Amino acid sequence: MTTFVGRRRELAEARQLLARTRLLTLTGPGGVGKTRLALRLASESRRAFASGVCFVELAALEDETLLANTIAAALGVNDQSGQQPLVNLTRMLADQQMLLVLDNCEHLLRACALLTGKLLSAAPELRILATSRQALGTEGETVLAVPPLRHTRQTPDPGPGQSDAVRLFEERAAAVVPDFAVTDENRKAVDDICRRLDGIPLAIELAAVRMRVLSVSELLERLDDRFALLTTGSRAALPRQQTLRAAIDWSYGLCSPPEREAWTRLSVFSGGFDLEAAGHVVAGDDVGRGDVFDLVAGLVDKSVLARQRGAAPGTRYTALETLRQYGLERLERAGRTTAARTGHRDYFHLLSARAREEWFSPLQVKWHHRLADDLANLRTAFDFSLEQGDQDTALAIASNLGDYWMALNLREGNHWLDRALAATPGRLTGERIRALWVGAWMATLEGDTQTAVIRLDEARALAQRAGDREAAAHVDQVTGVVALYRGEAQRAGALLRSALREQQERDDAAAVCVTVFYLAQAAAWRGEADTHGWAEQCLALCDAHGALWSRSYALYLTAYRAWSRGERDRAEELLRESLRSQRVIEDHRCFALCAETLAWLAEAEGRHERSARLMAVAGAAWHRMGTSLRGLAHVAAFHDKCEARLRTALGERRYEEARLRGAGLSHGQAVDYALEEPATPSEDAARQAGATVLTPRETEVARLVGDGLSNREIAARLVISPRTVEAHVDHILHKLGFTSRTRIAAWVAAQRRASDG
Incomplete structure (x- = not known):
């Protein structure tokens, strides 16, 4: 027998659930370790059951009418009375305090649901632990989804700090190559193997066996063809557990034909999707939009898909990469890959356009988070557009994300635009003109004004040929920004005012806001009074349109002006207000500007160490974005x-120590440090605050979850549908930052203890 690796958290949760419920089902995809976890739990729980534990393997049973006979045989019941097997079974178990483990129920769901219900009714001291790729769906059932093993190390140190997945690989590899060990030299490759295999124990064990003939690096290289590679498992295992493909074939066979088709089409998504996106890819001649929800729900039930929480509100779904690769292989074999990827590309093209159109609005934060959630899908859609020779769509996707790139990743945004522009030299299209001026703006912010000027020259010529006054105004606007960054303040002002007149005539509030921002910045950098009130206009526009991200920049600019006038308290107040938006919308550029200015204020107050740390966190933010403040000569x-003053005041050693402490902070920690406010609420604080964030109905549902009720029981109690209950539970998990019903129950118990106290 091989050793049991990891699973401390899952074991603890399963142990608690088994103490509270009489039917616990462990669910999860094939090879994830449900059986191993059930065996371990049963072994550890044996003393709690006077009549012991009985394990029943159902994988080989094909005739559901023989289910009762199979269980009776496992219990040693050999009745010759001629009565129905179920009658004998219930009579035998009636007074037994026993744990009955039913392994691999997924192909016998209806029979298992009926039988477990009858056995539990007849035997009050009986508890049943089931494993299945899909929940049994019977009354009183508690479901615990078994996740893959952790495959990201929690510490860079070897030994106890390595992930469960790496420990499993090391143990199984050492079983076939006795001198194998994870070392500093091979650790990253082993990590990558476990990550690419999704932490699925079966896949990791099959990979480890290949260490007989391959090195770690060779094994990693061959994982692109994982189904051909991972084919040699234990001969003692069930046939479907001897190869990775066989394990997934079994799951595929349990799906209905429409679910199989949905699985393959959904495999074109990268990094997850929501129901709206799924509808655009799955729906077609043979599948209606209205059917997509049920198909996705069926695949979730069968552990092919898993629900996923993203940064944006709403439920997302994802498949393990191994299951996704299986679906892609099936899709390719059926000759439908291009059609599915075309639907995927078209949807994300439309999504990027909607994001651009709705950016300057109260939806700004939502779109920021949504684009972050779907960045992998947008990359896939962009790449496919170029592969298919659809350069205009590639240009549109890349430029539609301009504001997102400026907030988070200028380097990647410029790379996309470089590739798309290179594929369409000289073409006179609206998409190319927009991509050129957006790309020029981004190049300027990255400090590359030379590239910006080249792009603007072409954009200006194309806009003139097309007679596109709106594009020409954008070209003037960005040319003004280039001039500003080059220190040509007078020319910058003239260009920006020219752009502003056209934008105001078109009532383009988003463009006007950007232009007045740079006009205010030009005045501030020249040390002139803002006689036109540009900064106030910018802030007023942001407030009028509810644009939180844009408002954070307007606040920074107003703070900069206050600092330049010596109004330190006012400047710090405005900078803090701007930085608080970083708690809900991550923007490395705005954060860097605010932290830099706070550093100047701290230095003026004699808080030298804090100033050095703030300059370091600002520098780290510039680095994460792929640029530096050198593009801002004035700053x-x-x-x-x-x-220079800090190095003199602190000395080189103390300055470097402070700088290193600042540079080592994460973005969230850096925001907390800059604000000098309590850190983002811990989980305990979130639990205490939970009652104020949950709606009355969510609070009611949470309390019933705490009472141990299932979704169906809660639905009956509140006279709502089980699907509505499921949505409420999902919202509760999202708001409280929890990952399981058990943690909701613990939170409810803590709330009750606090109120009793």
Whole structure:
């Protein structure tokens, strides 16, 4: 027998659930370790059952009418009375305090649901632990989804700090190559193997066996063809557990034909999807939009898909990469890959356009989070557009994300635009003109004004040929920004005012906001009074349109002006207000600007160590975005003066120590440090605050979950549908930051203890 690796968290949760419920079903995809976990749980729980534990393997049973006979045989019942097997079974179990383990129920769901219900009614001291790729769906059932093993190490140190997946690989590999060990040299490759195999124990064990003939690096290289590679399992295992393909073939066979088709089409998504996106890819001649929800729900029930929480509100779904690769292989074999990927590309093209159109609005935060959730899908859609020679769509997707790139990743955004522009040299299309001026703006922010000028020259020529006044105004606007960054303040002002007149005539509030921002910045950098009230106009526009992300920049600009006038308290107040938006919308650029200015304020107050740390966190933010403040000559000049004073005040050693402490902070930690406010609420604080975030109905559902009721029981109690209950539970998990019903129950118990106290 091989050793049991990891699963401490899952064992603890399963143990608690088994103490509270009489029917616990462990669900999950094939090879995830449901049987191994059930055996371990049964072994550890044996003393709690006076009549012991009985394990019944159902994988080989094909005739559901023989289910009772199979269980009776496992219990050693050999009745010759001629009575129905179920009658004998219930009589035998009636007074037994026993744990009955039913393994691999997924192909006998109806029979298992009926039988377990009858056995539990007849035997009050009986508890049943089932494993299945799909929940039994019977009354009183508690379901625990078994996740893959953790495959990201929690610490860079070897030994106890390595993930459960890596430990499993190491143990199984050492069983076939006795001198094998995870070392500093091979650790990253082993991590990558476990990550690419999704932490699925069966896949990891099959891979480890290949260490007989391959090195770790060779094994990693061959995982692109994982189904051909991972084919040699234990001869003692069930046939479907001897190869990775066989394990997934079994899951595929349990699906209905429409579910199989949905599985293959949904495999074109990268990094998850929501129901709207699924509808665009799955629906077609043979599948209606209205059927998509049921198909997705069926695949979730069968552990092919899993629900996923993203940054944006709403439920998302994802498949393990191994299951996704299986679906892609099936899709390719059926000759339908191009059609599915075309539907995927078209949807994300439309999504990017909607994001651009709705960006300057109260939806700004939602779109920021949604684009972050779907960045992998947008990459896939962009790449497919170029592969298919659809350069205009590639240009549109890349440029539609312009605001997102400017907030988070200028380097990647510029890379996309470079590729798309190179594929369409000289074409006169609206998509190319927009991509050119957006790309010029991004290049400027990255400090590359030379590339910006080249792109603007082409954009101006194309806009003139097309007679596109709106595009020409954008070209003037960005040319003004280039001039501003090059220190040509007078020329910048003239260009920006020219752009502003056209934008105001078109009532383009988003463009006007950007232009007045740069006009205010030009005045501030020249040290002039803002006689036109540009900064106030910018802030007022942001407030009028509810644009939180844009408002954070307007606040920064107003704070910069206050700092330049010596209004330190006012500047700090405005900077803090801007930074608080970072708790809900991550923007490395705005954060870096605010942290830099706070550093100047701290230095002026004699808080030298804090100033050095703030300059370091600002520098780290610039680095994460793929640029530096050197593109902002005016800001860089103040930075250099402040740094020189800090080095003198602290000395080189203390300055470097402070700088390193600041540079090592995560974005969230850096925001907390800059604000000098309590860190983001911990899980305990979130639990305490939960009662104020949940709606009255969600609070009611949470309390019933705490009472141990299933979704069906809660639905009956509240006279709502089980699907509605499921949605409420999902919202509760999202709001409280929990991952299971058990943790909701613990939170409810804590709330009750607090109120009793």
